[in-house]
Amino acid sequence: MIEADGVSKRYGDLVAVDDVSFKAEAGEVVGFLGPNGAGKTTTMRILTGFLPATDGTARIDGHDIFEDPLAARRAVGYLPETPPLYPEMDVAGYLKYVAKLKDVPRARRGEAVDRALERCGLADVHRRVIGSLSKGFRQRVGLAQAIVHEPSVLILDEPTVGLDPIQIREIRQLIADLASPPDGAPRHTVVLSTHILPEVEAICRRVIMIHAGKKVLDEPIEELTGDGRRLEDVFTRLTLGVDDVPEAGAASPEVSA
Ligand SMILES: Nc1ncnc2c1ncn2[C@@H]1O[C@H](COP(=O)(O)OP(=O)(O)O)[C@@H](O)[C@H]1O
Ligand SMILES: [Mg+2]
Missing domain, CATH: 3.40.50.300 (P-loop containing nucleotide triphosphate hydrolases)
Incomplete structure (x- = not known):
């Protein structure tokens, strides 16, 4: 709320x-x-x-x-106008990094990343380098980084x-x-x-x-x-x-x- x-x-x-x-x-x-x-x-x-x-x-x-x-x-999870994506990182690696920044405990990070990948329809591209994705998929990654720590507000x-x-x-x-x-x-x-x-x-x-x-x-x-x-x-x-x-x-x- x-x-x-x-x-x-x-x-x-x-x-x-x-x-x-x-x-x-x-x-x-x-x-x-x-x-x-x-x-x-x-x-x-x-x-x-x-x-x-x-x-x-x-x-x-x-x-x-x-x-x-x-x-x-x-x-709170935030998707800014220009999401802070790192083009050279792969999708799963980037989300793991964001989960760490957002204080998701190490033991739960893998699970948190998998859930965000799943919910944002990114499971099939999780090893792809962000810079190689279409704009639509990069926007999904932006959404995934906003939800990876399971905030209640987006x-x-x-x-x-x-x-x-x-x-x-x-x-x-x-x-x-x-x-x-x-x-x-x-x-x-x-x-x-x-x-x-x-x-x-x-x-x-x-x-x-x-x-x-x-x-x-x-x-x-x-x-x-x-x-x-x-x-x-x-x-x-x-x-x-x-x-x-x-x-x-x-x-x-x-x-x-
Ligand atoms: N850092 C800033 N310094 C001075 N003015 C700003 C700054 N950021 C935004 N503004 C001004 O505040 C107003 C609202 O901007 P903004 O919140 O970006 O609007 P919107 O997102 O609705 O387009 C605009 O007039 C903008 O120029
Ligand atoms: Mg604006």
Whole structure:
């Protein structure tokens, strides 16, 4: 479970994240939807302990990210925009290395790696060098490194960016299975970011729209589109509405970190 409580991040005069609060339960896939520069990555980096917040805090499975950062970090798996893959390592060797970094006890590392390989559909390529894999398979390795220490919370930053339509479908299915595993394994809480509307409609149960650092919407997809409304219209109204145009010097929708 994730509970974010008034999280803010300032860079000088720029408020990149502005008082964002939300909750996400186990088994939920929550979509962070917003234009480039909205503050999605910054929020995710705060939740994963990579970046200190200016204000507010968050709890990951009840562990406060500032008061109990080690426990919080252990409970979270993170797929950054650019996963830290080592192209010259083989898949299994790399996952073993990540498991060690994440404090998985030596005796359990082999088993942890096998499980991550299995869940991410990587068993057949476990001896392949990462640099020789297709982008879709490298993204699977990125997901595998996020889950190898069996965190209950997964934070995925634009997990399908740059993939072809078949790879996108596979990765989306994989994410859905991580939230609600078909084999009855523990369910993850998943937060993923995207600027692609159909992505949210395809895999998320709830959408949190972020615009100019602020949470402007937090609703189940069903309710948003229930009475024939289109998510696209809601998105356009909230992100391009006259009342919502950022002031000069504020986050520009075109700028991405
Ligand atoms: N290290 C940084 N220093 C200054 N500004 C930053 C930094 N990182 C991000 N920003 C700014 O914060 C805002 C939010 O960025 P980001 O969280 O990357 O948005 P998103 O992931 O939604 O595209 C943008 O205006 C971006 O330029
Ligand atoms: Mg981003």
